[in-house]
Amino acid sequence: MKFPIGLRLNAKVNNITKLGIFVTLPHRHHGLIFHKDFGDKWESAKKKYSVGDEIRVVVINNHEGKISLSLSQVNNSDLVDPTNEFKDSKDFTPLAKLLEKSTDKIANLKNQLNLSDR
Template sequence: MKYQVGQRVTGIINNISDLGIFVTLSHHQTGLIHHSDFNNNWLREKNNYHVGEQIRVVVLHNYKGKIALSRMRVNDPDLIDHTNPFSDTKMADFTKTLTQTVNDAQKEIKKLEQDLVSYAD
Protein backbone atom coordinates (compact mmCIF):
# COMPACT_ATOMS: atom_id res chain seq x y z
CA MET A 1 0.00 0.00 0.00
CA LYS A 2 1.27 3.44 -0.92
CA TYR A 3 0.56 6.00 1.77
CA GLN A 4 -0.28 9.51 0.59
CA VAL A 5 0.80 12.76 2.20
CA GLY A 6 -2.00 13.95 4.48
CA GLN A 7 -3.42 10.48 5.04
CA ARG A 8 -4.44 9.84 8.65
CA VAL A 9 -3.68 6.32 9.83
CA THR A 10 -3.52 4.35 13.05
CA GLY A 11 -0.44 2.29 13.77
CA ILE A 12 1.27 0.43 16.58
CA ILE A 13 4.36 1.78 18.31
CA ASN A 14 7.14 -0.77 17.84
CA ASN A 15 10.16 1.17 19.14
CA ILE A 16 10.97 4.38 20.97
CA SER A 17 14.49 5.69 20.59
CA ASP A 18 16.44 8.94 20.75
CA LEU A 19 15.58 9.39 17.06
CA GLY A 20 11.82 9.24 17.68
CA ILE A 21 8.92 6.80 17.62
CA PHE A 22 8.85 3.98 15.09
CA VAL A 23 5.30 3.00 14.12
CA THR A 24 4.17 -0.15 12.33
CA LEU A 25 1.43 0.60 9.82
CA SER A 26 -0.75 -1.83 7.92
CA HIS A 27 0.91 -4.17 5.41
CA HIS A 28 3.98 -4.37 7.70
CA GLN A 29 5.26 -0.94 6.70
CA THR A 30 7.04 1.23 9.21
CA GLY A 31 7.18 4.99 9.62
CA LEU A 32 8.98 7.36 11.95
CA ILE A 33 7.72 10.22 14.07
CA HIS A 34 10.96 12.19 14.34
CA HIS A 35 11.76 13.61 17.77
CA SER A 36 11.57 17.13 16.30
CA ASP A 37 7.80 16.64 15.96
CA PHE A 38 7.66 17.16 19.74
CA ASN A 39 9.69 20.41 19.60
CA ASN A 40 11.91 20.73 22.68
CA ASN A 41 9.68 18.44 24.75
CA TRP A 42 10.95 15.11 23.36
CA LEU A 43 12.75 13.98 26.53
CA ARG A 44 9.60 14.49 28.58
CA GLU A 45 7.08 13.45 25.90
CA LYS A 46 8.66 10.12 24.99
CA ASN A 47 7.75 8.79 28.44
CA ASN A 48 4.06 9.22 27.55
CA TYR A 49 4.27 6.58 24.80
CA HIS A 50 4.78 2.82 25.10
CA VAL A 51 5.69 -0.01 22.74
CA GLY A 52 2.54 -1.85 21.63
CA GLU A 53 0.31 1.19 22.04
CA GLN A 54 -1.91 2.35 19.17
CA ILE A 55 -1.20 5.82 17.86
CA ARG A 56 -2.99 8.06 15.35
CA VAL A 57 -0.62 9.82 12.95
CA VAL A 58 -0.57 11.73 9.67
CA VAL A 59 1.78 10.97 6.77
CA LEU A 60 4.13 13.91 6.09
CA HIS A 61 6.36 12.33 3.44
CA ASN A 62 6.60 9.03 1.62
CA TYR A 63 9.79 8.81 -0.39
CA LYS A 64 11.25 5.48 -1.55
CA GLY A 65 9.44 3.62 1.21
CA LYS A 66 10.64 5.96 3.96
CA ILE A 67 7.51 7.22 5.66
CA ALA A 68 7.71 10.36 7.81
CA LEU A 69 4.87 10.65 10.30
CA SER A 70 3.60 13.31 12.67
CA ARG A 71 1.55 13.05 15.83
CA MET A 72 1.31 16.78 16.42
CA ARG A 73 -0.07 17.60 12.95
CA VAL A 74 -2.91 15.04 12.86
CA ASN A 75 -5.49 17.85 13.00
CA ASP A 76 -3.62 20.20 10.62
CA PRO A 77 -6.17 21.34 7.99
CA ASP A 78 -3.34 22.12 5.55
CA LEU A 79 -2.58 18.39 5.27
CA ILE A 80 -5.51 17.19 3.19
CA ASP A 81 -6.31 13.48 3.37
CA HIS A 82 -7.32 12.56 -0.18
CA THR A 83 -8.45 9.11 0.99
CA ASN A 84 -11.15 10.74 3.13
CA PRO A 85 -14.43 10.88 1.16
CA PHE A 86 -15.28 14.23 2.78
CA SER A 87 -12.04 15.97 1.71
CA ASP A 88 -13.55 17.41 -1.45
CA THR A 89 -16.85 18.40 0.14
CA LYS A 90 -17.46 22.12 0.14
CA MET A 91 -18.33 23.66 3.49
CA ALA A 92 -21.83 24.60 2.26
CA ASP A 93 -22.53 20.97 1.28
CA PHE A 94 -20.97 19.38 4.36
CA THR A 95 -24.13 19.35 6.50
CA LYS A 96 -26.17 17.83 3.67
CA THR A 97 -23.52 15.18 3.01
CA LEU A 98 -23.12 14.39 6.71
CA THR A 99 -26.90 14.11 7.17
CA GLN A 100 -27.14 11.73 4.22
CA THR A 101 -24.28 9.63 5.63
CA VAL A 102 -25.98 9.43 9.04
CA ASN A 103 -29.30 8.46 7.44
CA ASP A 104 -27.60 5.75 5.37
CA ALA A 105 -25.85 4.44 8.47
CA GLN A 106 -29.10 4.33 10.44
CA LYS A 107 -30.80 2.38 7.65
CA GLU A 108 -27.92 -0.08 7.56
CA ILE A 109 -28.03 -0.50 11.35
CA LYS A 110 -31.78 -1.22 11.24
CA LYS A 111 -31.24 -3.77 8.48
CA LEU A 112 -28.49 -5.47 10.48
CA GLU A 113 -30.67 -5.50 13.60
CA GLN A 114 -33.50 -7.14 11.64
CA ASP A 115 -31.08 -9.69 10.21
CA LEU A 116 -29.80 -10.43 13.69
CA VAL A 117 -33.33 -10.91 15.09
CA SER A 118 -34.32 -13.21 12.23
CA TYR A 119 -31.07 -15.14 12.65
CA ALA A 120 -31.70 -15.53 16.41
CA ASP A 121 -35.22 -16.87 15.81
Protein backbone atom coordinates (compact mmCIF):
# COMPACT_ATOMS: atom_id res chain seq x y z
CA MET A 1 0.00 0.00 0.00
CA LYS A 2 1.22 3.49 -0.85
CA PHE A 3 0.95 6.31 1.66
CA PRO A 4 0.78 9.58 -0.30
CA ILE A 5 0.77 12.94 1.44
CA GLY A 6 -2.76 13.95 2.41
CA LEU A 7 -4.03 10.41 2.85
CA ARG A 8 -6.29 10.08 5.89
CA LEU A 9 -6.43 6.71 7.59
CA ASN A 10 -6.93 4.96 10.89
CA ALA A 11 -3.89 3.91 12.88
CA LYS A 12 -3.36 1.96 16.08
CA VAL A 13 -1.11 3.36 18.80
CA ASN A 14 1.69 0.89 19.56
CA ASN A 15 4.14 3.02 21.58
CA ILE A 16 4.37 6.45 23.18
CA THR A 17 7.86 7.86 23.75
CA LYS A 18 9.57 11.21 24.23
CA LEU A 19 9.88 11.38 20.45
CA GLY A 20 6.16 11.00 19.79
CA ILE A 21 3.45 8.44 19.17
CA PHE A 22 4.37 5.41 17.08
CA VAL A 23 1.47 3.79 15.27
CA THR A 24 0.71 0.79 13.11
CA LEU A 25 -0.91 1.54 9.77
CA PRO A 26 -2.75 -0.81 7.42
CA HIS A 27 -0.70 -3.65 5.90
CA ARG A 28 1.73 -3.67 8.86
CA HIS A 29 3.35 -0.36 8.02
CA HIS A 30 4.44 1.99 10.79
CA GLY A 31 4.46 5.74 11.22
CA LEU A 32 5.26 8.44 13.75
CA ILE A 33 3.31 11.41 15.03
CA PHE A 34 6.21 13.61 16.12
CA HIS A 35 5.77 15.31 19.51
CA LYS A 36 5.97 18.76 17.86
CA ASP A 37 2.62 18.02 16.21
CA PHE A 38 1.08 18.70 19.64
CA GLY A 39 3.01 21.93 20.27
CA ASP A 40 2.95 23.07 23.91
CA LYS A 41 0.35 20.41 24.74
CA TRP A 42 2.62 17.37 24.25
CA GLU A 43 2.85 16.52 27.97
CA SER A 44 -0.92 16.42 28.38
CA ALA A 45 -1.53 14.89 24.93
CA LYS A 46 0.69 11.88 25.53
CA LYS A 47 -1.36 11.06 28.64
CA LYS A 48 -4.55 11.18 26.58
CA TYR A 49 -3.53 8.24 24.37
CA SER A 50 -2.84 4.63 25.27
CA VAL A 51 -1.31 1.67 23.48
CA GLY A 52 -4.05 0.03 21.42
CA ASP A 53 -6.07 3.22 20.80
CA GLU A 54 -7.29 3.68 17.25
CA ILE A 55 -6.81 7.21 15.95
CA ARG A 56 -7.41 9.08 12.69
CA VAL A 57 -4.22 10.51 11.17
CA VAL A 58 -3.06 12.21 7.98
CA VAL A 59 0.19 11.51 6.13
CA ILE A 60 2.30 14.68 6.08
CA ASN A 61 5.53 13.18 4.74
CA ASN A 62 6.71 9.88 3.30
CA HIS A 63 10.42 9.74 2.59
CA GLU A 64 12.24 6.46 1.96
CA GLY A 65 9.57 4.50 3.79
CA LYS A 66 9.57 6.74 6.87
CA ILE A 67 5.99 7.90 7.26
CA SER A 68 5.35 11.10 9.20
CA LEU A 69 1.82 11.58 10.45
CA SER A 70 -0.25 14.27 12.08
CA LEU A 71 -3.28 14.35 14.32
CA SER A 72 -3.55 18.13 14.39
CA GLN A 73 -3.77 18.44 10.59
CA VAL A 74 -6.40 15.78 9.88
CA ASN A 75 -8.91 18.50 8.98
CA ASN A 76 -6.42 20.70 7.10
CA SER A 77 -8.02 21.36 3.70
CA ASP A 78 -4.61 22.23 2.21
CA LEU A 79 -3.63 18.55 2.56
CA VAL A 80 -5.80 17.10 -0.18
CA ASP A 81 -6.59 13.42 0.28
CA PRO A 82 -5.67 11.74 -3.04
CA THR A 83 -8.39 9.14 -2.51
CA ASN A 84 -11.12 11.82 -2.30
CA GLU A 85 -13.30 11.59 -5.41
CA PHE A 86 -13.92 15.35 -5.27
CA LYS A 87 -10.24 16.37 -5.08
CA ASP A 88 -10.17 17.71 -8.65
CA SER A 89 -13.50 19.50 -8.46
CA LYS A 90 -12.98 23.21 -9.07
CA ASP A 91 -16.52 24.31 -9.88
CA PHE A 92 -18.24 22.79 -6.86
CA THR A 93 -17.54 22.23 -3.26
CA PRO A 94 -17.66 18.53 -2.35
CA LEU A 95 -21.07 18.96 -0.70
CA ALA A 96 -22.52 20.67 -3.77
CA LYS A 97 -21.11 17.95 -6.02
CA LEU A 98 -22.65 15.27 -3.81
CA LEU A 99 -25.99 17.09 -3.86
CA GLU A 100 -25.82 17.34 -7.65
CA LYS A 101 -25.24 13.57 -7.94
CA SER A 102 -28.11 12.85 -5.54
CA THR A 103 -30.47 15.12 -7.47
CA ASP A 104 -29.56 13.37 -10.73
CA LYS A 105 -30.20 9.95 -9.15
CA ILE A 106 -33.62 11.07 -7.88
CA ALA A 107 -34.56 12.41 -11.33
CA ASN A 108 -33.48 9.14 -12.95
CA LEU A 109 -35.49 7.14 -10.44
CA LYS A 110 -38.60 9.26 -11.10
CA ASN A 111 -38.17 8.69 -14.85
CA GLN A 112 -37.82 4.94 -14.36
CA LEU A 113 -41.00 4.86 -12.28
CA ASN A 114 -42.83 7.18 -14.70
CA LEU A 115 -43.54 9.66 -11.95
CA SER A 116 -43.94 13.32 -12.68
CA ASP A 117 -43.84 16.30 -10.38
CA ARG A 118 -47.33 16.77 -9.05
